[in-house]
Amino acid sequence: MTSLGGRWSRTTIVLMLLAVIGLATGLAAKAPCATTYRTEDGQLALDWRDWRQYSDHCYSDIIPLYGLERLQDGDLPYKSSWVDSGDGTTRYMEYPVVTGMLQYGAMRVTKAIVSTEDPTQPHRPEVIIYFGVMAAVLALAWLVAVICTIPLTARKRDVALMALSPLVAVHVFTNFDALSVALAAAGMLAWARRRPVEAGLLFGLGAAAKLYPLFILGALLVLCLRSDQMRSWWKAFGGAVAAWTLVNLPFAVLYPDGWREFFRLNSTRPADHDSIYNAISGLTGWPGFDGPLYQGASPDKLNLVTLGLFALVCLGVAAIGLTAPHRPRVASLVFLIVAGFLLTNKVWSPQYSLWLVPLAVLAIPRWIPLLIWSSVDAYLWYPRMGYFLGMADPARGNSPETFLRVVVLRDVLVVLLCALVVWTIYVPRHDPVRQTGADDPAGGPLDGTPTERRRWRDLHPFGERIPPPIPNSKPAAPQPLP
Numbered sequence: 001m002t003s004l005g006g007r008w009s010r011t012t013i014v015l016m017l018l019a020v021i022g023l024a025t026g027l028a029a030k031a032p033c034a035t036t037y038r039t040e041d042g043q044l045a046l047d048w049r050d051w052r053q054y055s056d057h058c059y060s061d062i063i064p065l066y067g068l069e070r071l072q073d074g075d076l077p078y079k080s081s082w083v084d085s086g087d088g089t090t091r092y093m094e095y096p097v098v099t100g101m102l103q104y105g106a107m108r109v110t111k112a113i114v115s116t117e118d119p120t121q122p123h124r125p126e127v128i129i130y131f132g133v134m135a136a137v138l139a140l141a142w143l144v145a146v147i148c149t150i151p152l153t154a155r156k157r158d159v160a161l162m163a164l165s166p167l168v169a170v171h172v173f174t175n176f177d178a179l180s181v182a183l184a185a186a187g188m189l190a191w192a193r194r195r196p197v198e199a200g201l202l203f204g205l206g207a208a209a210k211l212y213p214l215f216i217l218g219a220l221l222v223l224c225l226r227s228d229q230m231r232s233w234w235k236a237f238g239g240a241v242a243a244w245t246l247v248n249l250p251f252a253v254l255y256p257d258g259w260r261e262f263f264r265l266n267s268t269r270p271a272d273h274d275s276i277y278n279a280i281s282g283l284t285g286w287p288g289f290d291g292p293l294y295q296g297a298s299p300d301k302l303n304l305v306t307l308g309l310f311a312l313v314c315l316g317v318a319a320i321g322l323t324a325p326h327r328p329r330v331a332s333l334v335f336l337i338v339a340g341f342l343l344t345n346k347v348w349s350p351q352y353s354l355w356l357v358p359l360a361v362l363a364i365p366r367w368i369p370l371l372i373w374s375s376v377d378a379y380l381w382y383p384r385m386g387y388f389l390g391m392a393d394p395a396r397g398n399s400p401e402t403f404l405r406v407v408v409l410r411d412v413l414v415v416l417l418c419a420l421v422v423w424t425i426y427v428p429r430h431d432p433v434r435q436t437g438a439d440d441p442a443g444g445p446l447d448g449t450p451t452e453r454r455r456w457r458d459l460h461p462f463g464e465r466i467p468p469p470i471p472n473s474k475p476a477a478p479q480p481l482p
Helices: 010-034 049-055 062-068 097-114 126-152 156-163 166-171 177-192 196-207 214-227 230-254 256-268 276-284 300-323 330-344 350-363 367-379 381-392 400-426
Strands: 036-038 044-046
Touching (some): 010 049, 010 126, 010 156, 010 166, 049 381, 097 126, 276 400, 330 400, 350 367, 367 381
Antiparallel strands (some): 036 044
C-alpha cells in the first residue's frame, strides 16, 4: 500500500529514499551560505563576504529575511513593524499568515536552542541555527508532498521525476514554498480519496501559505460542473473558505495593517526579474506598460494587464475542460491554470517553479520533456546569480541579457508543456495515464463518471439534476385497496 496509514510498498520506500537524496543535494548546494568566519574580536560571523551568496550560487531568502523581517527580535509578525530605510514607509511581515507563522515558529525554536549554549564561548550566529531549523521543516514538507503524490499516479515510478527533480536540488531551500506544495498535494490526495471537506481545508490552508493551491478549486469546479458532481465541489469550497478564514481572521482583526502588507506589497511591486515582462523590457528596451516608476508608485497598468491575461487563461482552461471530447484529468487542468498564472504574472520568483513539479509529474508523465524543462528551469538559477553578482561587482558575473535569454527559453518550454497537456486532453489515447487503462487516479468523485462532452444547458452548478418526466407519460391509476 502507498496510503499514509498503511504499509509502504517497495516502490514507495525507494521513491522516498530518492527524495531524501534530492533534499540532501539541495542542502549541500546551500551549505556554503551557512558557513562562518572568525572576526578580529574572535567572534563567529556569517560568511557572506565578497558576495559569496552569488558567486557560490547558494543564496537563500531564509537567511537575510531573518533580519529583514525582524524575526531576530523575537516579536510576533504582523503585530511588529519597522521603518524602511529606503523610502521611510512602515513595513510588516510580507508573507501570508501560514508562511509568516511558520517563520515565527522556527524562530522560537531557534531561540530555545540558542538559550542552551554557553554565552561565554563564541557560538554560531543565530541565523545559521534558524536556517537549519527551517531546512528541517521544509525537507519534511517536501517529503509529505512526495508521499501524497505517489497514490495520485498511474505509474508510481514517475514520482522519481519529482523526488530527483533538478528544481528540488536548487530551490527547495531557497524560500518557504515547500510548505504550500505539501498542503496542495495533501489536498489533492484527500480529494482523490473522496474526502472533499478535508481537501478543501487543506487547500484553504495552502492558500493562506501561498495563493496557488486555491487554483486547484478552479479546475475542480470545471470538472465537477461537467460531471454533475457539484455537491462535492461545494463541500471542498466550503472547507477552503472556512480554513482560510479561520487562520486569517484573528490577524486581520487584531493587526489589520500588518495583515494587509502582503496584499499591499503585491499591488505595488513592479515586474520581477524572472517575469516575461522584464525579459521583454531588458532585451528590447521597451519601457513597460507604466514606463519608469518613481519610488513607491504602483504599476497600475501592469496589474490590470496581468489580471486580464490570467482571466483569459482561466476562461480558456474552462472552455477546454467543458468542450473536450472526454473529461480531462484533474492534474491536467490544474497544471494549465498554475502554468498560465506563472507565465502571465508579473512575479515569477525562482522557487515558484516548485509548484509545477508534482503537477507536471501527474499531468505529463513523460520523462524526456520533463527532464528538459526542469533542467533548464533549474539552470536559470546560475545566470540569475551571475546577474546579481554583476550588479554588485561589474567586473564579475554575467550580463543581464544572458540571464533574460534563459528566462525566455524557460517560458517557451513551459508553453510547450502546456501544449502537450492540451493535446493529451483532446487526444486521450496519447495520454500516458489513460494508456494504462486508468481514468483519473486523482479524480476522486470524478473518477469513473461519464466522460462524454456535456451540452451547456445540461450543466447544473448546484448538484445533480432531477431527471425530467418521460414525455406523454401518465401517472399510474390508483389501485383499489385489498
